[in-house]
Amino acid sequence: MTEEVIKIKDLKGYYRGSFGVVHAVDGVSLTVNRGDIIAIAGESGCGKSSLAELITGKPIQLLQLEGGQVFVNDLSMYELDEEFIRKEILCKVIGYVPQSSQNSLNPVKKIKALILDVMRERIGRKPKNEPKYKEKVLQRVAEHFKKLGLERFVLEKYPHELSGGMKQRIVVGISTLWNPLILIVDEPTSALDVTTQQRLIETFKHLKETGIVETILFISHDIPVLAQICNTCIIMYAGKIVEEASMDDIVRKPQHPYTKMLINSIACFNPDGTAETKLEGIPGRPPDLKNPPIGCRFYARCSSRLEKCKENYPPFFISRTNNTPVACWLYEEGGDY
Secondary structure, eight states: OOOEEEEEEEEEEEEEETTEEEEEEEEEEEEEETTOEEEEEOSTTSSHHHHHHHHTTOOOTTEEEEEEEEEETTEEGGGSOHHHIIIIIBTTTEEEEOTTGGGGSOTTSOHHHHHHHHHHHHHTSOOSSHHHHHHHHHHHHHHHHHHTTOOGGGGGSOGGGSOHHHHHHHHHHHHTTTOOSEEEEESTTTTOOHHHHHHHHHHHHHHHHTTSOSEEEEEOSOHHHHHTTOSEEEEEETTEEEEEEEHHHHHHSOOSHHHHHHHHTSOOBOTTSOBSSOOOOOOSOOOOTTSOOSSOTTGGGOTTOOGGGGTOOOOOEEOTTTOOEEOOGGGTTSOOO
């Protein structure tokens, strides 16, 4: 029997400010089971990072919960107080590596000082025997870092003395110190060269294989990276989920018109270096989420749109090819597109 780690029901999260109201996450429902490695993919601005923030129960400033529920390990996140989330949820149940996480390392502090700050925040008080506590903590951290291919000397370094890949692995290491039930990583391979990307992917695989982390929610716009590690893929567009299927089906047999165009926009090459398929872009631009359309949000860019798509947002239908949910009127009668 599968065990649900995350269950999200009709989640809505909007940014509110002088700029207006942005419907960043608008009616998202999904389930993550123990042992899953799930990808959330889509172009920039589709709501991937906002969804991750909402799952933690402590979203960034301006992003507000507007409706729906988030359950993590059977706990309703927005019925818990901040102190409980800080002490009992973050790090212990949810490990979170936010976007541009390398920038979270204080440039004027050594890595060990930063980690000790995190530990103090974690326990919510100053330890009684601080010298002994520091020694014990740093020994534990050094052992954990070694599993990620980081030697103890990095604890004595300042961030500017380390490469981008090392800094990213340090953030991942800090986020997994307590062996969280689920690790949420947001664009961890961005701004890294392909060799460093590959090493980081191997790090995530190692975390899973050794049981340090059982479940991973991997957020990225980079489909080729996701295909190397994830078993399931959720496609988001303009604040909504439009398709969910196995990673292999998303890459080889995409169903939603947006997913098809997204896959066709990725460069694929034959062994001899020639292009496997003609590279195609997605025409137009995403809708303004301050005033989202009432119908399908991909309507203006879709070459297969129907008249009803303009006025009615589609529910999920089951694709006959993949036997998976697709939010598209083209599948209303159980057909294929």
